[in-house]
Amino acid sequence: MKKNITLFVLCCGFIFSAGALAQVQQAVYQDEDTPPESFTILLKDEWSFLNEAVTQLKNETENKGEFETTEEFQTRITRSRDLLQNKLNTHLKETKLDRRVFGLWYKATLVSYNADAEIYSVKCATIIEAPYNIPTVDCLIPPNPYVDLSDSIRGGYRTSSIFLKFHPDFEWKVGRSEAQAAKGVEANLYFKVHFMVDLLQAGTALHGQLKIIAKDIALMNKSNNYVYWKSAIP
Structure with a gap:
């Protein structure tokens, strides 16, 4: 009887530990469905924060003091850069x-289906506004096959946009029955892209990088989260 009680306690402890571990693992990354406007605001806020931090570094280290040796100046630059990185x-x-x-959800539009090749051509015209490059901050998306960042002038104002770079359309390899099913729910058909955001110093230059990192992309039914196609983004 005592052995059974001990075994029961050990099992409960294991279940509790496994549950706690699962909670910790689930908390590592927080997946958030984000409206485009909210993502734009977040990017602009981080752009402003990085610009202020780099500008402060530039003001502090751009010129060598009159009574400062070159070695002291270089030491001060290194210390200031370390402080900036710690701040970031x-x-x-x-x-x-x-x-x-x-x-982020990008509206997909079905163009035409090639039944012989089992290829559905899919367009996406959605763009998401992002900050643009300035002397103190570079905004960039690491090179990848699906997502890119471009500068443009709209209404006389410079802007930058995150877009899906299909040339000219995305070619979706799909069987006829699933293609027909997707056509029936086209109003709910979207590409979903997961992004992470990072702030860092750019090498030894006095400017920072706002890095918008695309992690994966999927073609989905937004109403029920059914995934038709998915790819990791290297």
């Missing part, structure tokens, strides 16, 4: 940007 790292943790994953 602290900010990323405080805002949880180091583990937040933002899910």
Whole structure:
């Protein structure tokens, strides 16, 4: 009887530990469905924060003091850069940007289906506004096959947009029955892209990088989250 009680306690402890571990693992990344406007605001806020931080570094280290040796000047630059990096790292943790994953929806439009090749041509005209490059901050998306960033002039104002770079259309390899099913729910057909955001210094230059990192892309039914196609983004 005593052995059975001990075994029961051990099993309960294991279940509790496994549950706690699962909760910790689930908390590592926070997947958030994010409206485009909210993502744009977040990017602009981070752009402003990075610009202010880099501008402060530039003001502090751009010129060597009159009574400062070159060695002292270089030491001061290194110390200031280290302080900036610590500031960025602290900010990323405080805002949880180091583990937040933002899910953005891009409306998909079915163009035409080639029944012989089983290829559905799909367009996407959605763009999401993003900050543009300035002397103190580079905004970039690491090179990948699906998502890119472009500058443009709209209404006389410079702007930057995140878009899906299909040339000219996305070629979706899909069987006829599923293609027909997708056509029936086209109003709910979207590409979903997961992004992460990072802030860092760019090499030894006095400017920073706002990095918008595309993690994966999927073609989905937005109403029920059914996934027709998905690909990781290297």
